[in-house]
Amino acid sequence: MADQLLENLRPDLIKGLSERVINGLLDDLQQKRVFGEEEIEVIQHRMKTRADQARHVIDDVKRKGVKASEIMLASLKTRDPHLYDTLGIERLLVPVPETELTPSQLSETTGCSTDKTNTMNEYEMKSKPRGLCLIFNNENFTNPKMERRGSQKDTASLKDLFEWLGFSVEIKQDQTVSAMKMTLKEYSEDREHGDCFVCCVLSHGNESGVLGSDEQICPVDDITSPFNGANCSALAGKPKVFFIQACRGHEIQSKVMVADDSGGSRTQKPGRVSVSIPKDSDFLIARSTVEGYVSIRDETRGTWFIQSLCENLKEGSKRGHDILTILTKVNNDVSLKEGSLKVKNEIVDAKVTPQPIFTLRKLLIFKPLKKTGWFS
The missing domain is CATH 1.10.533.10 (Death Domain, Fas)
Known part of the structure; x- marks a missing residue:
């Protein structure tokens, strides 16, 4: 076809x-x-x-x-x-x-x-645990007025989701930029990675990157680069997935009306061929909004992006859907949401469009472990 x-x-x-x-x-x-x-x-x-x-x-x-x-x-x-x-x-x-x-x-x-x-095949997803899911939840900042109420809801949803998917989950709360970078370097040097690495960052942000609890900026490249093929050989050829919930500017996306058209393993196996790949291969970076715009968080329900991600990744993984198919569903789901924000004492309509970018070379399909728990 x-x-x-x-x-x-x-x-x-x-x-x-x-x-x-x-x-x-x-x-x-x-x-x-x-x-x-x-x-x-x-x-x-x-x-x-x-x-x-x-x-x-x-x-x-x-x-x-x-x-x-x-x-x-x-x-x-x-x-x-x-x-x-x-x-x-x-x-x-x-x-x-x-x-x-x-x-x-x-x-x-x-x-x-x-x-x-x-051939175009799947990344291996057989190790137990599948790998590490590292969650940075920056909820409280030097300025108390910047508290991100509702972020605990996102953290809990992500923790339950990735434990169900077979990952070992670790949560870092209210980290300064230097602490974040130290943690990332520490995990990039770990030799015991499984078949996949996931990092979730929940924070404020702007065009330059995400905020540490000290309100300093951490560029997104400083978050992802410790895990490229040159810096983390244990994850070379394996998927590195980053979900980043943070604003990327101060602009508010307006709404428009449209017609409804709804009608590889680290150990070399015998007989396998060694190939070279770029050091920045096998990355997926899914961000909660496009450059220049705000992202929306509900103080009781969590953020639009993370809650939709958890819901759709749960359902899509049950059906064997690959991550890009799932993220397309997330994009549509979040784009259809209606919100309003107060700007200069005026209530204005607000929309959000998430944005994934990737250098994946194969299909990435998360495979849940069969066990009792949140999703059973």
């Missing part, structure tokens, strides 16, 4: 799509109502490099399904016929009867090797 073909050709498309062609594809995708104006805005103006733009176009279209993928490939045929022909897309779109396929034909037709080491 077209969406699988996009996945198979993803590296070649990221390398081959020019900025001119990307802009043409976006025009076509908007005209065909695959993308809305906000999605186009994010890709054109917030993705800093051509490769990032290409990556996001491919991944966003692929997640929208077969029809959207077919529209993109048809557009590519018109916008860049040379690349279209070079990649053999016309031939690859023609289905071959399954009974007539030999292993070599299967590789040629789909772009996939029959060797499982080369």
Whole structure:
């Protein structure tokens, strides 16, 4: 199918799509109502490099399904016929009867090797515990007026969720920036990581990063970089997941009306092939809002993002959904919520759109352990 073909050709498309062609594809995708104006805005103006733009176009279209993928490939045929022909897309779109396929034909037709080491597969999620879930809950600050009431609700929900998913959960309460960095360095040097590492940061924030309890800024890169392949060899090739609940500015997202279209293991195993990967591979960073805007917290129920994340990750994991599918559901769920904030003695409508970014190379599917407890 077209969406699988996009996945198979993803590296070649990221390398081959020019900025001119990307802009043409976006025009076509908007005209065909695959993308809305906000999605186009994010890709054109917030993705800093051509490769990032290409990556996001491919991944966003692929997640929208077969029809959207077919529209993109048809557009590519018109916008860049040379690349279209070079990649053999016309031939690859023609289905071959399954009974007539030999292993070599299967590789040629789909772009996939029959060797499982080369196919799009899942990250291992078998270790017990699955790994560490580290939660920073910065609820109280030097200025008492900055107290984040309701954050304990988020902390409890995350703790119950990841314990149910088989993680060892550790909570760090009201940490200064220096204490946060020390903790992150300590865990990055731990040699006993399981199959995955999760870090949740609940705090205030701005465009530059998140706040420690001392009201100093900790850049998000200082949170994630201790765990890249160069600094944490125990997690090389394994997923590193960061959920960050914090404002990223002071602007308030307004609402618009739209039509309802609802109609690898650390130990080398015998026979496995060693490959090199970029040090920043295998990251997922899901943030509660887009750059420049506030995030919304309910003092009794917790934050919109974290509560939706816990609910949808619970249900999605039961069904075997991958994390990007789940986070798309979270984006939709949070985007539909209605809120209001007091600004200069005026009550204004407020909306929130979470934003995940990732360098995952495989499907990440959290697998709950069967035990009694919160989700049983």
